[in-house]
Amino acid sequence: MAHKNNISERLDALYEFDREPVAKSKLQKVSNFIGLYAGEHVAGTEFVIGPLFVAHGVTAPDLFLGLLVGNILAVLSWAIFTAPVAVKTRLTLYWQLKKVAGANTTIVYSIVNALAFCILAGAMIAVSSTAVGLSFNMTMPSLDDFYPNSVEWILVVFFVGLVVTALAILGFEKISHFAKICAPWMFLVFIASAVAVLPKLGCNSIGDFWRVANEKIWTGIPFEGQSKFTFWHVTFFAWFCNMSMHIGMSDMSILRYAKNWKYGFTSAFGMFLGHYIAWVASGILCAAALGDIAPGPIAYMGAGITGAITVIVTGWTTANPTLYRAGLALQVVTPNWKRWKVTLVAGLITTIAACFPGFIMKFLEFIAIQGLVMMPIGVIIITDFWILPKLGLKSYIVSYLKKDVSWAAIVTWVVSMALSLWFNMHFGVEIFFLGLPGILIALLLYVLLSAIMQKKYSRTNVVVK
Amino acid sequence: MRKFAIIISILGLLFTVVPSFFVLYGRLSWDSHALCMAIGMVLWFVSAPFWMKAKSIQ
Numbered sequence: 001m002a003h004k005n006n007i008s009e010r011l012d013a014l015y016e017f018d019r020e021p022v023a024k025s026k027l028q029k030v031s032n033f034i035g036l037y038a039g040e041h042v043a044g045t046e047f048v049i050g051p052l053f054v055a056h057g058v059t060a061p062d063l064f065l066g067l068l069v070g071n072i073l074a075v076l077s078w079a080i081f082t083a084p085v086a087v088k089t090r091l092t093l094y095w096q097l098k099k100v101a102g103a104n105t106t107i108v109y110s111i112v113n114a115l116a117f118c119i120l121a122g123a124m125i126a127v128s129s130t131a132v133g134l135s136f137n138m139t140m141p142s143l144d145d146f147y148p149n150s151v152e153w154i155l156v157v158f159f160v161g162l163v164v165t166a167l168a169i170l171g172f173e174k175i176s177h178f179a180k181i182c183a184p185w186m187f188l189v190f191i192a193s194a195v196a197v198l199p200k201l202g203c204n205s206i207g208d209f210w211r212v213a214n215e216k217i218w219t220g221i222p223f224e225g226q227s228k229f230t231f232w233h234v235t236f237f238a239w240f241c242n243m244s245m246h247i248g249m250s251d252m253s254i255l256r257y258a259k260n261w262k263y264g265f266t267s268a269f270g271m272f273l274g275h276y277i278a279w280v281a282s283g284i285l286c287a288a289a290l291g292d293i294a295p296g297p298i299a300y301m302g303a304g305i306t307g308a309i310t311v312i313v314t315g316w317t318t319a320n321p322t323l324y325r326a327g328l329a330l331q332v333v334t335p336n337w338k339r340w341k342v343t344l345v346a347g348l349i350t351t352i353a354a355c356f357p358g359f360i361m362k363f364l365e366f367i368a369i370q371g372l373v374m375m376p377i378g379v380i381i382i383t384d385f386w387i388l389p390k391l392g393l394k395s396y397i398v399s400y401l402k403k404d405v406s407w408a409a410i411v412t413w414v415v416s417m418a419l420s421l422w423f424n425m426h427f428g429v430e431i432f433f434l435g436l437p438g439i440l441i442a443l444l445l446y447v448l449l450s451a452i453m454q455k456k457y458s459r460t461n462v463v464v465k
Numbered sequence: 466m467r468k469f470a471i472i473i474s475i476l477g478l479l480f481t482v483v484p485s486f487f488v489l490y491g492r493l494s495w496d497s498h499a500l501c502m503a504i505g506m507v508l509w510f511v512s513a514p515f516w517m518k519a520k521s522i523q
Contacts, residue, residue, distance in 0.1 A: 181517050185509045188478055189502070192485035196498050204491060304499030306481075306506050 021090030021256070028257045033266040036254065039183035041242075041270030042278055044127045044314035046190065047295035048363045049241075049275075050282025055143060055293060056229035056364075057222030060213040066231045067279065070238025071271040075264075077239070077246035078255075081378070083264030085385050086255035093252045097377060100384045101409035102398045108410075109377055114329035116244075116370045118346055121322035122353030123360045125164055128315030129156045130296030131308045140294035144225060146358030157354045164316055165347025168323045169340045179317035187273055189310045193302025194281035197288035217287040233432050237364060238275055240435040243371030247439065249378035293361075323350060368431045372420055372438055376413045379442035387447060393454055401457065408449035416442040466515070473512035480505030 053063060089096055098106045130140055138152045148154050167175060198204075203212040222228050245251045246267075255264060285298040292298055295315075299307030327343040353359060359366055384395050398406045419441050420434040429437075484501040487493035 181510070181513045185478065185481060185506065185513070188482040192482045192498075192502060195482075195485035196488045196495060198489050199491065204489065206489075303502050304496075306499065306502040309506065 026257065027259050030259075030263055030266060033254070033258065033263050034269045035180070035183075037267050037270035038187075038273050039180055039270075041274030042183055042187045042190070043274065044124045044295070044311070044316075044318040045363070046274055046278035047127060047282050047299065047311060047314065048123070048293075048360050050279040050284075051286030051293035051295075051298065052364050053229065053234065053279065054218060054283045054286045055223045055226050055291070056233070057220055057226065058218050058229045058234055059220040060210070060218040062220075062229075062231040063218050063234055063280070063283070066234025067238050067276050070235040071268075071275055073235070073239040074242060074246060074271050074275070075268045077243075078251065078267040079261065079264030081382055082246050082249055082251050083255045083258060083261040085249065085382060086252040087258050087261050087263075088385070089252070090256045091252065092256065093250050093377075093381070096249070096252060096381055099396045099399045100381055101377075101406040102404045104405040105409050105413075110329040112373060114326045114346070115349075116373065117322050117326035117329065118349040119353045119359055119366065120370070121164075121319040121326060121346075121350040122356075123363055123366070124315045124319035124322065125157060125161050125350060125354035126315075126357060126360045127295045128164070128312045128319070129153070129160045129354065130294040131299065131311035131315070132156050132160055132296070134296050134300055134308055140292070140297060141357030141361065143223060143293060143361050145361060146356060148355050149357065153357070154355050158351055160315075161347060161351025161354055164319050165323065165344060165351070167316075168320050168327075168347065169343050172320065172324050175317060175320045179320065182313055182317055186310060186314060187278065189299075189303055189306060190278045190281040193299060193307055194284040197285060197302050200288045201284075217284055223291060233430070236432045236435065237368065238271075240371050240432065241275070241364075241367050243435055244374035244378075247378045247382075247435075248371065248374035249381050250374070319350070323347060326350070365431055368434075372431070372434055373417060375435060375438055376416045376442040377409075379416075379439055380409050380412055380446050383443055383446045384450070387443070388450055391447065391451070393447075393450055397450070397454060397457070406453075408446060408453045411449055412442055412446040415445055470512040470515035473508055474516070477505045477508030477510075477512060480508060 058066070085096070091099075094106060094110075097109060126141075133140065133152065133156045136152060136156070138156060139150050141149050141153065148157075198209070198212065201212050201216045203209055203216075251267075258264070282295075282298070285302050286293055289298045289301050295311045296308060299311045301307070303310065323343065323346055326346040326349075327339070330346055331337065331339075331342045388395050394400065398409075416438055420438045423429040423434060423437060424431060480501050482505075484493055484498040488495055488498045
């Protein structure tokens with residue numbers, strides 16, 4: 001128990017600076033949120049996602065309409081679910097989860113989160129490696145590759161991983177600032193690269209675009225060995241690709257600085273610049289490269305040396321905060337380790353993950369799984385905050401009873417993930433669609449289990465009002 | 466100084482994006498567009514750090 005308390009105390013110490021609700025004087029202007037969302041969602045991942053839609057044979061109308069609907073639903077999720085809880089509590093996900101589900105649940109969540117962040121940062125290092133490898137004429141990984149396809153690939157990935165990790169250890173803050181400087185320029189590189197390759201596809205004016213989009217880019221025919229995507233795949237992917245941030249509530253750490261819940265709508269700048277225009281642009285690049293999906297070569301084809309540099313920079317600047325977050329979460333299980341040592345270990349796990357091109361070739365699936373794993377925690381927070389009081393049940397029961405774990409939360413988390421997996425394996429429901437039933441299952445389970453738990457405590461003479 | 470840096474940054478962004486539309490309409494070669502993008506990148510990175518704030522929300 002003493003050991004558990006130590007872990008809990010260490011975790012508390014890590015997040016000490018944001019233990020208190022945000023003071024009124026620290027609230028931020030709406031323009032800061034616009035800049036933050038626009039910068040965060042125009043990233044290295046956008047070079048991977050756009051081409052994968054082309055590979056999965058999406059048609060042009062399905063893509064444009066699906067992205068419109070999916071991104072609107074994502075913005076509404078930020079505005080309706082995340083922002084209201086964030087501005088009412090003014091706490092991070094970490095402290096809110098601790099109040100709702102106890103310290104031990106929060107520790108398990110942190111470790112799972114760390115591993116997911118390592119794989120995500122690994123995918124970004126792999127993205128940068130495809131650009132670095134250009135100068136060595138390296139054989140790029142193809143869509144079917146899961147394992148490393150050459151010794152050169154492993155060497156380049158280790159070199160990039162080493163540099164990214166070393167820079168993250170030396171100056172996380174400076175790289176974060178550099179990432180902000182890159183954002184507006186990077187967005188225009190996406191547009192310029194795509195526009196410049198349109199003539200290669202037979203498009204010589206803006207008026208030609210829709211015809212070429214249908215005939216040459218989003219043709220509706222998947223690449224060999226790839227499944228066919230429809231309007232629904234695009235819609236659900238666009239909605240749920242950041243599920244850990246909105247319905248999963250991790251963006252409480254940002255939106256708690258908002259003056260009111262309507263600031264959640266500023267996520268639209270990230271969605272429509274990054275998850276609409278940048279995905280369309282990288283899809284065009286993929287089609288012009290005759291189906292090549294390695295980010296380095298396609299960006300070079302669109303913008304020359306600037307394109308290659310953009311891919312290196314986007315991969316690096318996206319991997320940097322991800323590596324930092326992974327290190328922070330890993331620090332929970334590494335007693336007394338210095339910050340640099342934890343980042344080094346996170347960097348090593350990340351670099352090993354990056355050696356497997358499968359993580360970028362199956363990036364859509366990985367992102368969907370990450371969302372599914374993190375989503376139940378957000379649903380638990382939302383239900384505990386809004387729904388339990390309306391049903392006459394008590395919020396924050398774990399804090400009230402001074403418990404370290406909420407079995408209602410743990411069972412909800414595990415069972416909703418297991419049922420989602422069962423839907424996938426037994427009924428063949430594709431992973432992109434599992435988020436919606438998963439949300440409903442988590443909500444109903446948590447309400448039911450909370451009612452049982454609170455009834456049990458009432459019977460055992462613990463007053464629950 | 467700040468105003469001058471902002472002007473250089475805007476020029477950098479224009480050099481990055483405008484030439485691609487000339488390529489689309491066949492008025493500029495791809496090589497010239499790539500060169501303009503490289504110039505735009507240099508202009509942006511030498512000027513933007515002077516006026517973009519380092520302060521973050523968190």
